[in-house]
Amino acid sequence: MRTVKEVSELTGVSTRTLHYYDEIGLFPPTDKSEAGYRLYDDRAIEILQQILFFREFGIPLKDIKTVMKNPSLDRNQILQLQREMLVEKKERMERLIASIDKVLKGDNKMDFSVFTKTEIEKMFQLMFDSMPEEMRQTAIGEFGSLEHWKKHYIEAVSSEDMQKRYAKVVEWYGGKDAYLSTLENPISREVAESYKKREDTIRKKLIEKRGSDLNSFEVKAIIGEYGFVMKQVCQMKEEEGLMLAVAQSYRNRQCQQAIDQEYGEGAAEFFAQAIEAFYCN
Incomplete structure (x- = not known):
């Protein structure tokens, strides 16, 4: 002792x-x-x-x-968790060292990727585990095998463009750990369906205010409710970035056509403008 x-x-x-x-x-x-x-x-x-x-x-x-x-974690499980954390830190350090080496050689492009390879593999597994069996088999069939699908996913998420997008998403969640925690603990299918119906109700209320001043209390109250719902369903710390991204998506041709078909011609643009008026003013 x-x-x-x-x-x-x-x-x-x-x-x-x-x-x-x-x-x-x-x-x-x-x-x-x-x-x-x-x-x-x-x-x-x-x-x-x-x-x-x-x-x-x-x-x-x-x-x-x-x-x-935690009684469900024994000594080896805790050590395994710490090992995974150390591997992720090691990968991050190696990536930064490689970036510095490139700068020293004259390449001034630093690598500030959000996720390590280990984290991306974890993201794939979480996605795979939560996916309905029929969707899994469809994806495996398209890629030829599970390994080919996983390889494609890792390469896609590791790309510079996708890492930039994820950087913004992580910011909405208040940090990478919070985002990964959300992936590990997704809401149930029943709850998601309930939120989807509520979103439809909100859109219907909003389209009734079409022609109103976007800065009116009535319109802002509806958008405020919309933002609250999206924050809950996505389990985010702040919803502003997400809602502005939603506004942009309404201007995507395919999305715009679907929204206009369901809520009336010009609905998508009205929704986008109402969201931007709420969060940008």
Whole structure:
């Protein structure tokens, strides 16, 4: 068994920090001496090492505590999670080093890709897992095999153009971790269908105000409701960027035709203008 001072000397963590970790329930001692001093065994040192790994990534203490106290995660699962985080960090560092090397050679184009290859592979798997079986088989049939489909997906998402688009999407979600968390925990099909019906109701209310002042309270109230719904269905931190993208999509020829056919000639442009008036003024 080791004392707080010995653990501090072994790990480089101050005794004050070890006391604090105990106070918040993150890293309690294995036992206490008759005099009341904290004592730690080898297993405790291993747990502290895992905590320090998480701290290396800037993860808040309350989140580390949640992971460490999760009964569904054993030692190997936590280590595997930390290994994946280290691999992602390694890939990111390697990409930045390669970018610096290019600059040193005279190529001033830096690489600020949003997702690493490991993260893109994870995104593919999340998409695959949530996709209906018939859609999976259709896609596999089109690409010839699951591996060919996955390779195409990784190459497409890794492209500079797609990374720029994802940078904007990640911004809407308030960060990459928040975006990936949304992918891991999508809303149910029933809830999505409910939101779709609500969006249709909102559009119908909005088209009734066609011809009204775009800055009127009535129009703005409807757009405000539209934005709230989109924020919920997409589980976003802020919806402004998404709503402006929606406005742009209404001007896409195919989308415009579909909207005008359902809500009347010129509806798509009216929807786009109403959204822009709300978020840009």
